[in-house]
Amino acid sequence: MTPYIIIILLIFMIIAALVALETRDTLAAVVALAAVGIGTSIAFLFLGAPDLAITQVVVEVLVLLILIRATISRDVTTIQEGKPQFGMTIAVSSLLILFLFSLHMVEVLPVFGLRAHTGLAGNPSLHYLGEALAETGAANVVTAILLDYRVFDTIGEVTVLFVALIGVWTVLRKKGRLRGDSDSVEGMVKKS
Amino acid sequence: MIYGLCLLLFLIGFYGVVVKRNLIKIIMGLIVMEYAVHLFIVLVSYQRGGIVPILEEGQKIGEFVGLAVDPLPQVLVLTAIVINFGITALVVALAVRLYEKYGTFDVGEIRRLRG
Known part of the structure; x- marks a missing residue:
């Protein structure tokens, strides 16, 4: 189903x-x-x-x-599309070729619905599933991995998110730019 | 079949990034690519008749290990979703800044104005 x-x-x-x-x-x-x-x-x-x-x-x-x-x-609100950046036919045909080649890659993958990790030695997933409740006390195994086994991953994730937000703030801020730096459209219009 | 459709979704996003000239459309292509990759990883980790990896009361651990879907790819995708949100926010901020500077979202126009 x-x-x-x-x-x-x-x-x-x-x-x-x-x-x-x-x-x-x-x-x-x-x-x-x-x-x-x-x-x-x-x-x-x-x-x-x-x-x-x-x-x-x-x-x-x-x-x-x-x-x-x-x-x-x-x-x-409406978009005027001019000519595409590269030739439309070249782009679409190369994407089609890429798709046909990638279909062969898909055939190598395990069949959908089979458990891919059974039989792989040293796979940590079975350990996590079996021991998560005893070792971490969390009934939700995903949470147990996210916040206990691989918590450094999560710290890195939060760091990346925070750095990205600092980047957004730096790019979009209005204060702190040089006054003569009239790089907005309105500034250019006023100057000329 | 399912993997092929997922691949098609990814390539549609790629088509948007390569062909479109509007910055917003390029960002949309990027977001579609993200979704396709996340869905692909979760699809590979699925097993037929698998249950959610959350222990219920009175469930035997041995049974649970045999039935539950693989939780590890889910955790990695969860991290990837949040990081991709940060990337999207940063890219949109850069696009808005470009619009403030050049007054257009058109990539070709921006290149021409820069001279």
């Missing part, structure tokens, strides 16, 4: 992604992108990963807010 649901969701996501990339209205594109994210979230639910589904929804909403904030006030 699950594979069919996943296939239907993936087809829905592919259509939504195409709509997001091809539509001219920016707001419609952002909403279509949100549909892709919600599709991912529902797929996570069916694949036995509720923690991922929750995180995906939260991140999706935040990305949506950021994109709307970035585009809605700039009176570019």
